[in-house]
Each structure stands twice: as C-alpha cells, then as structure tokens.
Amino acid sequence: MLSTNEVPVLEYDDEPVAKLNPENFADQKFDTDRLVITFFPEVVEKLLKNGQISHALTIGGENPVLIYRFEDTPDVLLTLGQIGCPACGGNLDLFHAMGITKVMFCGGGGVLDRNIEVGQILVVDGAIRDEGFSYQYIAPSRVIHTDQETKGKIINYLNENDIPYLQGLTWTTDAIFRETP
Numbered sequence: 001m002l003s004t005n006e007v008p009v010l011e012y013d014d015e016p017v018a019k020l021n022p023e024n025f026a027d028q029k030f031d032t033d034r035l036v037i038t039f040f041p042e043v044v045e046k047l048l049k050n051g052q053i054s055h056a057l058t059i060g061g062e063n064p065v066l067i068y069r070f071e072d073t074p075d076v077l078l079t080l081g082q083i084g085c086p087a088c089g090g091n092l093d094l095f096h097a098m099g100i101t102k103v104m105f106c107g108g109g110g111v112l113d114r115n116i117e118v119g120q121i122l123v124v125d126g127a128i129r130d131e132g133f134s135y136q137y138i139a140p141s142r143v144i145h146t147d148q149e150t151k152g153k154i155i156n157y158l159n160e161n162d163i164p165y166l167q168g169l170t171w172t173t174d175a176i177f178r179e180t181p
Contacts, residue, residue, distance in 0.1 A: 003139075009132050012139045022090075026097035028057075030067075030077065035100045037081040037088070039107040044068070044080050053078055065091060081105065085133040085174050109170065110179075121165040123154055130173040143169065 005011045038044065047053040053068040056077060068078040077100075082088050092103065126145035129135070138144060158165050173179065 005140075009135050010140045012135065014139075022093040022097035026094060028098060030095075030099040032075040032077060033099055033101040034076045035095055035102070036076060036078045036104050036106060037092075038078065038105075039081045039083070041080055043106075044078070047078070059094070063087070081107070085131050085172065089133045116166065121158070121163065122170070123151060123158070123165050123167045124170050125151070125167055126169050128169055128171045130171060130175075132174075134172070 001014060003012050044053070048068070051071060053070055056067045056069040059065040059067065063082065065079060065082075070076045070078060079091075082091060095103070124146050126143045128143055129141065134144060155165075155167075157163075
C-alpha cells in the first residue's frame, strides 16, 4: 500500500511486485548463496594474481559483471561493486534473484574524525539515509540499523582474533559534491 508524502522520496510502497522485476532478468542461478562485494579493484587483481580466486561467470549486459570464486572457500563468491547506489543496488536485486541471500560489503570511505586512520575497520551500527534508493525498499527513517545478530558475529570474530576495530554510523549519499561541513 502506498503511503503518500509531500516529498516523494519519503513515500513508501510495500507492494512487492514492480513493473520490472529482477527475476525476469536472472537467467541463471548461483550454486551458492554467499557473496562478497568489494569496492577495491586492486584487491581483486591481487587475489587473481595470487590464484586465490578464479573467474566463475560473467553476467552480461551493457555493464558486464564479473563473478569470482574463492579457491579455498568455493561456496563464497566475490565481485567488484559498481559505484553509486542505483547501480550497486540494482545488481544486488539481481544477485538475490539468482540465489544470493548472504552478502558482505567491503569498502572504504572518508571520515569526519581526523583521529581515525586509513585502514581502520569500522563495524557499522547503521547508516544515516541520505540517498533515494533505500526508501524504495524500507519505510522512511533517518537511520537504518544493521542486523544485531550479524554485527555480533563480526565483533566476536574480531575480538577472538585481536583485530582492532571501531563501531559507528555511516552516511549514505550519492551527492559526493554536496558533502558540506
């Protein structure tokens, strides 16, 4: 049911069937439900060079998507995420239609706190929503929070392996030239 608002991005329609559905474009299924999406092409190149991943398949189209398989964990796939929420989110919908139900994003970003060093791990508590894509999937709110059970598993792993990390919110925006002080 459509909830209306003076500002269209704050409207939410919980109807699951759209005019275009990713299932109509998913002409194959993955043999696993796990996928890592990274935004570091140099990491993909290094993993390929070291024989740690191999090409599994290519999803064709105007912007083909290369899917890789980890050699030591063959039930986990890897792909390079596209930049921008609409492109990345559209691919995520397609991956889900192809059988992916567990996704981990590995990316980087700028920080507002000068005490945070490059390369520090941030366990995300949630995101301040400042884009339009997520409002098509989840009712409007200022912040969307991460799944507590999943976050707990990540924190337990990091603690058990003495890997330092920070916790906090991210800010999602596609307007990189409007990130004002």
